[in-house]
Amino acid sequence: MTLDPYYETMYILRPDIPEEEVESHVTKYRDMIVEAGAEVLDNQMRGKRRLAYPIAKHKEGIYVQLSHNGDGQQVEVLEKAMRISEDVIRYLTVKQEGPLPAPRVVPGTEAPEPAQAAETPEPEAS
Template sequence: MPLYEHVFIARQDLSNAQAEGLIEHFGSILADNGGKLVDSEYWGVKTMAYRINKNRKGHYAFLRTDAPAPAVQEMERLMRLHDDVMRVMTIKVDKHDEGPSVQMQKRDERGDRRDRR
């Protein structure tokens, strides 16, 4: 099955438990349609570059999935209809990277930046 990575932004006035509950909810939608949630990360509340629906901040979540295209389309459709989800981005990838995403790594572990002098 194809591999996908999803990032979605939920409203800022949700609690952390409710935002993490959305991850489980959309993972179960995938499972019901023949896919599986490989990994998920809750990135926390972050400030956005511009307002979305009068919100300056949002709960960010990252999902790695292994699912057929119809299951992904159904999950995206339900995300767009959900009142708490403001934005969704889905990317098809060739393989999932091992370990945490770049957003969850510490600055010291990244190693892709040179020293400023």
């Protein structure tokens, strides 16, 4: 059984940009993937983290992970836009082989865990 490849792009934004601008960048890159004819599988904001080494005189960065599925043409479009942007200090796209990432569960819509369901007493038959 062969599994379709998908792509994961991790990019780091400058730590000094406002939260609204971070959201606009996330939306812009997600929409760019869709406009290129690909499908966005997952988009995760990893938050502000300390960098292993300074990049463009920054010691921290805002990490964002974007998983997408397509023919590969969307990668060139996405990386060109990131290369031009002054707010993106580093990016990397990796082609993944294997099962597609499981969709994240949105808080508030979680199904009960099996351990909780097992604790519910069942009525005894007499």
